[in-house]
Amino acid sequence: MNYSELKKDIISYSKSIGIDKIGFASSDPFIEMKNLLIRQQELGYQSGFEEKDIDKRTDPSLIFDGPRSIIAIALAYPSRMKDAPKGKKGERRGIFCRASWGIDYHVLVREKLDQLASYIDSKVPNSRFKLMVDTGELVDRAVAERAGIGWSGKNCSIITPEFGSYVYLGEMITNLPFEPDEPLHDQCGDCRLCLDVCPTGALVQGGQLNAQKCIAFQTQTKGFLGDEFRGKLGNRIYGCDTCQTVCPKNKGMDFHVHPNMEPDPEIAKPLLQPLLAISNRDFKEKFGTISGSWRGKKPIQRNAIVALAHFKEKSAVKDLIVVMRDDVRPVMRGTAAWALGKIGGPEAEEALLQAEKEEQEEEVLLEIKKGLEFFAVQDEAY
Structure with a gap:
């Protein structure tokens, strides 16, 4: 098998099915990431949503028999909403972060990976794959960085030259020996805008996030929101985009190439007061297809209450x-x-x-x- 030619074919096929960027990486252990994760664990900076076993998060051979390469992909998502409704007195609105606009990205990226795996299998029968999107063991960001998708920014997002950081990531471990691509050089330079404007100071330093202080994490918790976060929430009811919207590399980046990623304005920016009494059935019917619904209605309702307090909404x-x-x-x-x-x-x-x-x-x-x-x-x- 000529894997160099196969790699070219895979890249060409990936473009034909709407994968915006693809890269190939070695399946060697992620030693630097392991050290970072150990340090994060020691400091209590992890969110608790991650895979607990750091070895599994950083050594592909522990989760896949005989790994020989990893293929990483990226899909660009929109950063601006068309016809966005405006909140006003008596009709205040919350906001879901951009990564929760449109159909749940886990589903969309997984579909592309499935298509890619099927194509490769048609070329190399009995090839094997392990597909991951966000909830897999490996750290998506580490794989994407190694595969040359983008560099790891100070805001802890992968930043691509073509699409900024507005990309969804996914990867597949394979038993096929593809030549790895070259990682990109860090292009953040001396810029520290994301660190300076983080609402809670969760970005401890470039590339280091205290997830426990991150607004995006806090919007997904189910207990009482800490007093120190209530005044920082604004009208966010799921996630936070601040460290992305201020990034100079995201200036002018707004891609509307995947119809399923287009937000329904009434879902992405919902009226707050109706959320207070929404039933489980109605919540699932309205919000069940977006990634921001994964924790159920409780955090969303709690955050809606805090947002109404933020607006001092008398009605x-x-x-x-x-x-x-x-x-x-x-x-x-x-x-x-x-x-x-x-x-x-x-x-x-x-x-x-x-x-x-x-x-x-x-x-x-x-x-x-x-x-x-x-x-x-x-x-x-x-």
Whole structure:
């Protein structure tokens, strides 16, 4: 088998099926990444969503019998929404990050990898593959960097010369000996915009992220949002794009080449108040096809409450009182209590005082107290 010619054929085929970039890498262990992950673990910087076994994350031979190369791919996604609805008083809107626009990217990238694997198998019968998109053992970013897809930016994203960092990544380990491509040189230079504007300082230094402080991670947690993050959330209800939108390498990057990635504006920028009472069935029907729904409705609803507090949306007070009084989930009741204090007004204060008498859960009572403290501060100001 002439693997050099096969590689050319694969590259040509990948373009014909809409893969925007492809690269080939060796299947050697990722020693540098292993050391980084060990350090991240020691510092408590991991999110907890990752594969726990660092060896499996960095040594392809532990998850695939006889690896000889890895093929990495990238699909470019849009950075701007056409006909984006604008929120206004009485009709405030939240926002899902760009990586959650359109159909779940795990599905889209997996489809391309499946097509690519089938094509290679037709050329080399009995070839073997292990396909991964985000939730696999290997670190997508490390594979993409080695395969020459892009360089690993200071914002911990892969940045491609052609599409900036607005790309979805996937890879397949193979038992075929393809010649590896050359990695790209780091092109971030002295720029540190992403580090300077990160809302929570989660980017500790170039290429190092404390996931526990990252807004994107925090929007996916299911418990109470830490006090230190509530004022940073804005109207984000899933994910955060700040470190990408400020990147000079992303200036002018906006690609609309995959129809399934186009956002439905009413899903990507939904009205906040209807989210407070949305049923599980309606949530799945409306949001079930996007990647931002993977944790269920609870984090989205909690974040919507925080966003309404951010806007000090008076029209939401009645809805928030219902949540505080009737929701069976302590996180929702407590977050609504805090939000009512943040928004303020006589109706909110009266409801909080009544809830203080009736609430039994200690953690909710603490949030009610926080809500009432906003009124105490206002009184002192006068």
